[in-house]
Amino acid sequence: MADTSARILRLLSLLEARTEWLGAGLATRLGVSARTLRRDVHTLRELGYPVEAVKGPGGGYRLGSGGKLPPLVLDDDQAIAIAIALQTAPATVVGIDDAVARALTTLRQVMPSRLRAASEAFELTALRNYWEFAAPPIGVATLQAVGAAIRTHRTLRFDYRSPDGRIPDPGEPDFTPPREVEPHHLVVWAGRWYLIASDRRTRKWGTYRVDRIAPRNPAGALFTPMPLTDEDLTRLVIQNPDRGDTVAQWPCRGSATIDLPASVVARWAPGGSVVEHIDEQRCTLTIGGWSWMGVAGLFVTFGSDLYDIEPDELGDALRELAARLRRSQTLTQREVPVRHSTNVPGQYT
Known part of the structure; x- marks a missing residue:
């Protein structure tokens, strides 16, 4: 039996x-x-x-579909992967800590003892990395509302928060009326969640930061979704300078004009930076960091001339960095003794 x-x-x-x-x-x-x-x-x-x-x-x-929920059958690697994913989920979504803890407990209760011991070896502790450009966490209710609208093909109305997290009141300079969109995709890239949607009024595609969305109603009118390829999603998120990013709150924040297209800079700029289109060959990049020398180093990685550098502290850091690089070129290369191999493997003279 x-x-x-x-x-x-x-x-x-x-x-x-x-x-x-x-x-x-x-x-x-x-x-x-x-x-x-x-x-x-x-x-x-x-x-x-x-x-x-x-x-x-x-x-x-x-x-087929419509039957009982099958029992969860996982191999060892799948069980470990789920245990790790459950522990990292609250970093980007708030309001699910208790559910995550209960799910992790349930999973471990049904694991064999050898696998339970292996999963406990992956107890994760979150430590701050000062080069992280983390986005604000997303409320689980927001994520559920957006996900449900995508799944059921219903329009979504929402207020779009300002970069400081407020919903501007009518009459304020940055006020915009509620948006009504046809939501198509949720995309996670560089630690941030983005909604890809078509504006109901203008019929133009837009990219919205999910942590800035405040849904007004979870279900609107039905719509027919349009197919999007991986290339479309890359263009709308990775290469898109208008994806709603804001500069991370760092002690040092600087900007400069770069002789590169905005789509190129947006693809490779670190998370927590902002790219603004100027023309087909130039854009403005704003980066934050924990030191001016660190910000200067990030600009240098693009290998392009820089103009309109702001503030003065960033210009000073770039000049100091350039001086250090020039000094390094004048240093005499240290002579390294050459070791000649003998006939005995592993021995040198």
């Missing part, structure tokens, strides 16, 4: 892993006859799992 139960769980796991299976292939993977396979499929159906027969040469099976 125990062997039969284990085999049926294995069958269920295989059906979950692939859209369709040939009957002969399933029987081979399970090491059983075609008759035993048919009997096991019948058992799954009696338990409430909609296993459908696939017509065609040789016949086959697939797991």
Whole structure:
């Protein structure tokens, strides 16, 4: 009986892993006859799992929708991966700490002792890296509202917060009326969540920082989604200087004009920086950091001439960096003794 139960769980796991299976292939993977396979499929159906027969040469099976929630069947690597992912999730989404803790506890309760010990070795402690350009965390209610609108193909109305997190009141200089969009994709890039959506009024594509979205209603009018390729998403997020980024709150923040297209700089600029389009060949980049020399070093990585440098502290840091590089070129290279190998492997004279 125990062997039969284990085999049926294995069958269920295989059906979950692939859209369709040939009957002969399933029987081979399970090491059983075609008759035993048919009997096991019948058992799954009696338990409430909609296993459908696939017509065609040789016949086959697939797991349909609408049945009972199958038991979670994970291999060792999958279980460890989920345990790690659960611990890192609260870094970008707020309001799920308790749910994460309960899910992690449930997962570990059903793990074998050897696997539980391995997962506990991955107890993570968050330590501050001062070169992180972290985005503000997102409220779980916001994420649920945006995700539901994408999943159900319904328009989404929302207020868009200003860079300081406020919703400007009517009459304020930065006030904008609520936006109504057709949401298509959620994209996570460089530690930030972005919504890709088509404006309901202008029919133009827009990229919005999810941490700045304040949904007004979770469900609007139905719309027909338009297909977007990976190249489209790259253009709308990675190469897009108008993706709603704001300069991270660092002690030192500087800007300069760069002789590079905004799409190129936006792709490689560190998170927490802002790129502003000037023309097809130039843009303005604003970067924050913990020191002026650090900010200067980030600008240098683009390998381009810099103009309109602000503030003066950034200009001073760039001049000091240039002076240090010139001095390093004048240093005499230290002579290194040459070691000649002998006939004895591993020995030098």
